[in-house]
Amino acid sequence: HAVLATVRAGAPVPGRAFERFTRTGPLALLPHPAATDLYSLVWCVPPERAQALKALPDAAFDAALQAAFGRRLGRLQRVDEVHAFPLSLHAGPSLLGQGLVAVGNAAQTLHPVAGQGLNLGLRDAAQLAQALRPWLAAPDAPVQPLLERHARQRRADRALTLSVTDTLPRLFATANPLLRHACGLGLAALDLLPALRKPLARHLLQGQRL
Structure with a gap:
């Protein structure tokens, strides 16, 4: 909870x-x-x-x-x-039917660690807006192919973010002392080394890009 x-x-x-x-x-x-x-x-x-x-x-x-x-x-x-x-992990399909697509919490709910649910939802919405640009310029054109392409493009980012947010709290909550120390050293390294911290921060904000 x-x-x-x-x-x-x-x-x-x-x-x-x-x-x-x-x-x-x-x-x-x-x-x-x-x-x-x-x-x-x-x-x-x-x-x-x-x-x-x-x-x-x-x-x-x-x-x-x-x-x-x-x-x-x-x-x-x-x-x-x-x-x-209560916290729960849910990742349903983002494409729900003809002309109907889910973003944000309507598409997935995940652990609140590092605020990644918000970031993922913002990326859903931003990439949906990009995907719909051709349709907005020509509303008489069919929109479904654009939505199907959007759903395919979002799969990698959704899967990776869901996996990270589900795994990270489990790693730090482990009873294994060696793993706990390894996690602590990893955080210390991120704090001290910008070369490690900046790519991670960029990924957490921008997600998996194809």
Whole structure:
């Protein structure tokens, strides 16, 4: 489940998102548009833990969040209600019939790690707009061949993104100490080496391009 709430940070870093990989799943704090010291919390935990967190008093919830995230943003305090939503992986066909195509969450739902569901949905919409340019210039022409081509072109990006977002949290949640250390070293390398970090960031934003 994903536990969602808005929290206030005692030492915010404006414009920067944070994500920590824990034994139960990723914990992300994302900048909130309402104020520079507010963050949207996305905390992935087993279902029973999610219900327990929802039932905690404010101070106990804040203490649990602080223990899981650390002190990098100073003191963390919840400022609104806690919600919990089940997570599931779904990837149906993007081409649903004659003249009907699905994009974004209508086409697939995936783990919220690294915000890749949003990025994938934006790429769906952007590439659909590109695919429809010939039809917009000549609306009397058949549109179905363009939609079928769009669906074929989206397969590689969808498959790779779904695979990455399903595998990454499992790797970091492993009980294998060697694998855990390897994952930590990999993150450290990405943090220290722009030559590794920039291609990964470009792929996460732009996806698999053919």
